[in-house]
Amino acid sequence: MAAGKENFFENVYEVVKLIPKGRVTSYGAIAAYLGAKGSARMVGWALIASQPFAKIPAHRVVNRNGLLTGKQHFGELNAMQVRLEQDGVKVEQDKVVDFEKLFWDPGKELL
């Protein structure tokens, strides 16, 4: 882990950690905020790497549909949903309820 691209990962962790409780965001939003607009996949990759690294609320990051696409990487499939519910986010069918309302844009709320 020397440096360079790691900056991108570090930025992802920073933003995700700044997500307020009860709020959620999307990969594309983070990617766009970091300047990697269009490369939302890299954000997902960063979260996978962030999982064992630190306590990153990755469960607050979902896809553009508000679907818990990454629940599979939380160990148990319901772990992500449970965590979201503990944060005050309602989840139905592995999907965030009122995703638009709970959506937290780093480039808009943070900026």
Add this chain to the structure above:
DNA sequence: CCAGTGACGGCTA
């Protein structure tokens, strides 16, 4: 070195 895959997103048919 080349090919396939992946926690996504946007466009086209």
Add this chain to the structure above:
DNA sequence: TTAGCCGCCACTG
């Protein structure tokens, strides 16, 4: 409206 394809960047085999 829904379904399918391509594009993005990085990692593994």
